[in-house]
Amino acid sequence: MADKHAPDATRRSQRSRLAICEAALSLVAESGYDRLTVEGIAARAGVGKQTIYRWWPSKGAVLLDAFTETMVAGEWALPDTGDLAADLKTVLRATVDEFADPGFHAPYRALYVAMADDAELAAGFTAKVLEPGARAYAERIRAAQACGQADPGCDARLAAEALLAPFAQRWLMRNQPLSHAFTDSLVDLVLAGLRPRG
Amino acid sequence: MADKHAPDATRRSQRSRLAICEAALSLVAESGYDRLTVEGIAARAGVGKQTIYRWWPSKGAVLLDAFTETMVAGEWALPDTGDLAADLKTVLRATVDEFADPGFHAPYRALYVAMADDAELAAGFTAKVLEPGARAYAERIRAAQACGQADPGCDARLAAEALLAPFAQRWLMRNQPLSHAFTDSLVDLVLAGLRPRG
Amino acid sequence: MADKHAPDATRRSQRSRLAICEAALSLVAESGYDRLTVEGIAARAGVGKQTIYRWWPSKGAVLLDAFTETMVAGEWALPDTGDLAADLKTVLRATVDEFADPGFHAPYRALYVAMADDAELAAGFTAKVLEPGARAYAERIRAAQACGQADPGCDARLAAEALLAPFAQRWLMRNQPLSHAFTDSLVDLVLAGLRPRG
Amino acid sequence: MADKHAPDATRRSQRSRLAICEAALSLVAESGYDRLTVEGIAARAGVGKQTIYRWWPSKGAVLLDAFTETMVAGEWALPDTGDLAADLKTVLRATVDEFADPGFHAPYRALYVAMADDAELAAGFTAKVLEPGARAYAERIRAAQACGQADPGCDARLAAEALLAPFAQRWLMRNQPLSHAFTDSLVDLVLAGLRPRG
DNA sequence: GTCTAAACGAGACGGTACGTCTAGTCTTAAA
DNA sequence: TTTAAGACTAGACGTACCGTCTCGTTTAGAC
Incomplete structure (x- = not known):
């Protein structure tokens, strides 16, 4: 009513x-x-x-x-220079740097906390922040699949999660360094799984 | 003093x-x-x-x-039947089932929350729960590398994180289903990245 | 500030x-x-x-x-029938009766307790309860002095205290009966000290 | 039992x-x-x-x-120089001085507090401290009555209370000075009530 | 240009829980 | 068996916030 x-x-x-x-x-x-x-x-x-x-x-x-x-500028498209690995590494390195700023990571962490106990907020945070990010990564991967740089049989969305989740996890736990080297290796690992199959 | x-x-x-x-x-x-x-x-x-x-x-x-x-029985070794993919899928399916029990996932979720604001607790949770799990996965992957089932040049620990973190993320967010199909795909994706290179 | x-x-x-x-x-x-x-x-x-x-x-x-x-009605004047002794006895007998009611003496006793450790409260209790009472007695005695019933050289305020304090003491200690006989004798004793001197 | x-x-x-x-x-x-x-x-x-x-x-x-x-030495007899007023004033002046010492008045005040809520303790404090004091005063007054210095018809015990209670009251309240002048006046007032009657 | 209803700043209210303190009881080891 | 030490259950302390509920006071749209 x-x-x-x-x-x-x-x-x-x-x-x-x-x-x-x-x-x-x-x-x-x-x-x-x-x-x-x-x-x-x-x-x-x-x-x-x-x-x-x-x-x-x-x-x-x-x-x-x-x-x-x-904090969230609005545009979510990843760059596409034609080199998937390079693009992903560039963006993830930038994200690593972004998370070094307390003005950014403090509210982000807070939202993680709040989310866990509040399903409604979780939906909002997911829809407004996490999902657009994951989608942008998946989109970029799909573009690579389309031009033969990645195995079209793979689930682009799953690959996006495989890139983002370990990053989020390390950041959340604070027990291992969150470095460019780490994100670079992560890209290499996931992309190896996406190699076009002969 | x-x-x-x-x-x-x-x-x-x-x-x-x-x-x-x-x-x-x-x-x-x-x-x-x-x-x-x-x-x-x-x-x-x-x-x-x-x-x-x-x-x-x-x-x-x-x-x-x-x-x-x-909740944490103490033994953390993964089964080794000789088939890495099958073993990982088995264990992750079991974990999916385990997380269906509120008696298990409620405190687990609570610890995630508490951790985010409390670095000391994060260290404890990591050391006692998360780290042993990640290590067990990494160990199993290393065993596979040793017998030629996986590329020895890959970082086993990183691969373990690539398996566990997306699982944790989906569970935490509650916005996507946490199913056997999901974990199976995840194993396939990550293992594709570990294929021995010709 | x-x-x-x-x-x-x-x-x-x-x-x-x-x-x-x-x-x-x-x-x-x-x-x-x-x-x-x-x-x-x-x-x-x-x-x-x-x-x-x-x-x-x-x-x-x-x-x-x-x-x-x-508890404290507000008016504090003692009756003045012209007979000081009778008036004091009447009022003190009424006070004895009043103190038989737990609804009255319980908070009164409590305030005595609280006062002893808390100077600020003591000031308040004195100003609002004890002092007006003592002043009313002193006033009645002064009236008696004015009409020749009591020695004008005596300190009326001190006489009031000599009436009230023994009463309070016995009540506080609970070791001797608090009776009309007691207050009557007390009035007689103090008034003897106030007899006009030849 | x-x-x-x-x-x-x-x-x-x-x-x-x-x-x-x-x-x-x-x-x-x-x-x-x-x-x-x-x-x-x-x-x-x-x-x-x-x-x-x-x-x-x-x-x-x-x-x-x-x-x-x-604190309580044990002997409780008042001096008897033959002059009741002088003896009482001497003792009360000494008591005034004694109560200036925090080591003395702090526990004394504490016992007053405790007593008000605890009848058993009140009995003990009365029996061991207050009563012996009152009795000593009464005894001295009775001696004066015996030798004609005071009206034998008066209640010596009541007179003792009329001396001690106003003292205790002023001390407890802290709102009026506790001076030698005060105790002297008090003695004069009460003794006036005890004058042998012609 | 008023008029009027809302949103506003402020903050008192009934509550819940905090983390600390002390009461009085109970257990252990030493003497 | 008494003692010093101190962990235990119990519960009040005074504080911090919660979310709701008035209070006047702006303030902005409809008259």
Whole structure:
């Protein structure tokens, strides 16, 4: 029936919305997700708590909005120089560098945490961040398959996961170095599995 | 120098320790990690809160102890029938089935969450759970390399990660099915990358 | 300088305030001061603990507020029939009777306890309860001095204390009966000291 | 019936007993009664908690023992120079001075507190400390009555209370000075009530 | 250009859980 | 058997946030 009182989005204060997103990102970068509180965000943003609860269901949702808006530029296509291995290595090296910035990896890690307990947020994070990334990799691999650089019988999507998941895992665990050498080897391993078969 | 007052471990009550572990596991299976509280554990275990705080630094650490003790049998060697692909598929299918049990995957997921915010716990979880698993896979792959079933030039450890991480990722995200077909394909993909090169 | 964050008294919930006072009085009457807890008051009042800590610094302060509001009618003048001895005896007998009610003497005793360790509370209890009482006695005695019934050279305030303190002492100690006979004798003794001197 | 297991007092460690008493007195003088804890006493005395619980029912009881043993010399007779007023003033002035020492008044105040909630302790404190004092005053007054210095029709015990209680009250409340002038006036007032009647 | 309904800042409220502290009981080893 | 030591169950402490609920105060769209 009636959804509580759906607030009137046209009257929403953009000023507050931005302040909340910025506050959430800066706080999570400073102190980590478990010390991030709605009250803290409201205080830093100079905003009433209700203004947060009116527009977001949880602090995880705030973070997801803030992250996707600020961090995720929007374009997701991988470069295609004609050399699949080189392109993948280039992009993964850039990603390694990106994850060195606490302003980036702190909210990213926070979203990983929040996701595990909150299926709705997991769906959102997947749809807005993870899935587009995986799809871009799969697309690039499919292009290589199309021009004979990779075995067309292989599942491009699975190969994309085989590239991205070990990266994510190492980053999440923090127990092994996340280096260019690592991503390069990973590309080599997965691409070996994609060699066109004679 | 002195760490506060290190409690005397020889006087520790095993009765309480076990009750705490069992309570933690059952509660996390019932309600999820973010509804798991130290007070709840203490209440269900029939134990004073201080007894938990005396021996563990956080609820995540309790869960790690409880999980490794109860869930992780101890032996980690993979079967070796001589057929690498078959062996890997068998084990991964069994793991898929294992993760269908909430009594198993709930604490596992909880540890993933806790880990992301707590580097110390991450180290413990890695050392006691993830690392032994990865090592067992790498060992099996090395055995295959030794008898010519796999390219000896490949990094066995990296291949192990390429098998395990996509599995973990899908499970964590819940957005794609975690089926035998998936793990079988994954084995095929990674093993294709390990084909002995002519 | 700034007192933390002084809460906004205009928004204070009177409903909660009254419930807290009533809960404090009933609990102390039932179980005594040392079994009185802030949590217990909050629970019985149906109130969050923070609502108590926001407005009072200690359980003693709650009790003082509750007591002065409920028990202390406000008017403190002693009757003046022209007969000082009779008037004092009447009032003290009434006080003896009043102290037989646990609803009255329990919080009173509690405040005595709390006072001894808390100088601020002592000041409050003195100012709101003890001092007005002593002053009323002193005033009545001064009236008697003015009309020649008592020696004008005596310190009326000291005489008031000589009446009230032995009463308080016996009540506090519980080792001797607190009877009308006792207060009558006390009045006779002190008034003998106030006889107009020839 | 059997009283639990009455411990064997003949084997009691005097060393521990003394250490406990000293620890209790010094701690209460330093921090006040409400910060006095059994654990604190045990720690400072270098004694197990059980050793305290074995021999005393409460921290108040420890304090009473410690106080009576250390502070109350044992002899309670007031001087008798033949001049009642002078003798009383001398003794009360000395008492005023005694109460200026925190080592004395801190445990005394603590016992007042403890007493109000604990009838058993009240009986003990009364019997060992207050009552002997009151009796000594009453005795001195009776001596004066015997030699015609005071009205024999008056209740000497009541007069003693009229001297001691206002003193105790002022000390307990801390809101009025506790001076020699005050005790002198008090003696004068009460003694006026005891004047032999023509 | 008001008027008026909303979104807003602020923050009090009923609650839950935190991590700490102490009570009083129980167990162990030493003397 | 008493003692020092200290782990145990129990539960209150005072604090931090939760998410809900008023309060006036902006503020922006409809009159």
